[in-house]
Amino acid sequence: MATYHLNVNGQRKQVNVDPSTPLLWVLREELNMTGTKYGCGISACGACTVHLDGIATRSCVVPVSLLNDRPIVTIEGIGADPVGRTVQDAWVDKDVVQCGYCQSGQIMSAVALLKATPKPTDANIEESMGGNLCRCATYVRIREAIKSASQQLK
């Protein structure tokens, strides 16, 4: 066990965990922030996506010991960001979710996409969202919501 100081959604957090513990489990079990989901543990599904230094990152494969004070933003904090809030609203407006389990990760990937590419094409969307699995396969509405958010952010 070791003590780590993390910067999560602009707040300083202290945790005492095994150095190998992935950020995902630190968020879920030490900080009780369960919006970030466990889906596969091998960065193959994207349900655990957070922003690390502003980059969409699979938190299930990032050990806590590598984080230092790099800023982490999770689904619980993304609504404070104007792009984040717009994407969440578009998701609700387009009635995207079904079971909803993957949608935290989908939204985090979509926000990162729109920050880098405000007017994404279908190809941009497929590339940026390509690693986020939705087992319900709500992909048609995910596309619509991203395009709608992009319009809103004009």
Added chain:
Amino acid sequence: MRAATQLEKRSQIDRRGFLRVSASAAGGLLVALYLDVPAFAQEGNQAPPQKVYPPDAFVHIRNDGKILITVNRLEFGQGVQTSLPMILADEMDADWSQVIAELAPAADVYKDPIFGIQMVGGSGSIAHSFGQYRELGARTRAMLIAAAADRWHVSPDQCRTENSVVFGPGNRSARYAELAKDAARKPIPEKARLKNPSEFRIIGKKVRRLDSRPKCDGSLKFGLDLDLPGMKTAIVAHPPVFGGKVRGFDDKHARAIDGVREVFEIPLTKGSGLAVVADRFWAAKLARDRLKIDWDLTGIEHPDSSQLWSSYKELAHKPGNVAVSRGDEKAMDKIAARSRIVAEYEFPYLAHAPMEPLNATVRFNGDRAEAWVPSQFQTMDQMAIAEVLGLKPEQVTFHTEFAGGGFGRRATIDAHVPREAALIAKRLRGTPVKLVWTREDDVRGGYYRPMHAHRVEIGIGPDGLPAAWRHVVVGQSLLAGTPFAMMIKNGVDETAVEGTSDTSYNVPNFHVSVHHPTLNVPVLWWRSVGHTHNAFVMETLIDELATRAKMDPIAYRRRLLKADAKKLRSVLDLLAEKGAWRSSVPKGRAVGVACHESFGTAVACAVEVSIENKRPKIHRVTVAVNCGLAVNPLTVESQFQAGLGFGVTQLMARGAITFKDGRVEQRNFDGYTPPYIIDAPVNVDVHIVPSGEAPTGCGEPPVPVISPAVVNALAKLTGKRYRSLPLASL
């Protein structure tokens, strides 16, 4: 609404306790309205209703005006947490903006009125509970009117309702919340007038989901998100071959990990496993990885996929147990070989792989237990936990947790996941234990859509229509060895042949038989069950026949349909009418058609496909649906858009579970890969046949049509027919 939903969720356990107290106190200080099990749910040929436990309810009108409607089903994406309350609220004339929905705990009152157990399956949520929720809403409304009429000394006939308000003569009005306390003392009317469909204000409208916002801001708690004081996490090491057992183990390195509390053997449905209990998931996982286990794998089958295919194909050459025998069995022999098609199909095992890994949380206190499970089968899961703990089912308080998908995987007859959790909780008496199946456990853990081989011989008549049809299906039975085995008739498990044996196509000489090999691989219903493979076989063969007859695929199907196949005819007509998909198909693309009826809902689709990177790229799907009355057309649209994408699972290059020397060869999404955004349809246009008929399901019917339609399009592009899944590189 959002804040209220969160509040409801947080206080769920406490408030349920309050509900029970309040009910026994006949109203008490707080306004509450309770309704008992509806009378019609007790009719029919089911077993007599058991004692109602706990005395919970469907409607709770709160004094703040919020109307809490309890949903007797798991919500796992299909949208019933919104659509069932819509039905009740409409008949009740409730103000929809004030409606809150919650998932019911396990209790007799929440059993499916047709199936007689509490469950989600068979696309029956709306089909079975439409009438029930209408009745409940209408009776609640009648009781509120009775209370208002008493108060005003007028006849109930002089009152009307709108948006949670009763209006009486002389400009009198009273809000439901003001009337609820009096209404709760009124007898429940035996009959209440149901609305004429023209009076519906909510049913039939596109209504957004009630659970969207908390699913978009991370606040909604799924089963896996549960956190209870003192809770431990358990992971089980399962045998590498189904039925294996622990012969011995060394847990020294596992126990050395900080936070690991217990390592012990537990019995499984077959064989045994090793449970690791730790303070946190990560410690439990590390510990399991470090266990040294000596498995006893003797005396059990070691399935091997290539050997299974050989034996299945051999079986398919012989007639099996007869599912259908219509017309002359010798008719085929009179048809020349050049007018026959012989087709052999392969379908692999498929895992459901819902996004939220399987889990169950149980706390055992000696004479009572409490369970939190994302469950499709509350009745079975509650019974299993009770059995393990030596309790009666009513001694297990069972909370239905939101589930991250399921597709049948959370509806197991043996309730093996809650059973494992109960076995571990029994040992850790007093401590809540959350059992987590990792993704690896899920992919390797069995309960798959069974693998199947089909062999079909078709004799074509001079009119180009099938004159003789011999069809042999080979696959494990879902029901054999379970309490539902009595549903197997003459050696035929209908779930293996559904979609073929009951086809709506009119073939004069039609013979379907089935072999059910037995094997130690656990199998389970997978969204749309037997229709997954039967629709593929039927719809690819019909397409081939139409092509051979040089006929339009829709015209051919219409000609072949039985006279009573009205729903299928209606969707083919609507698909033809929405004909944009026929014109301006870009070069390099082709359109494939398929139709299928399952769970009472008919579906027809046209799919525009090209080949990119040796895989099918699905540019557009036009789909026509007849599901009777569409209670929430927005849900129907969503279910079809996404359900078609789910159906692509069986076309994926890595869409198969395979065995070598008894071991599953895949372990996670890298080896067993469901559709990502690039694999799913880009656009889906959903057209619903207007209908006033009783609503039928929408969860499963989208799944069967997409894969045959895609390969029918591919056949146009490549000239080849595709009969082996998963689909190899093109």
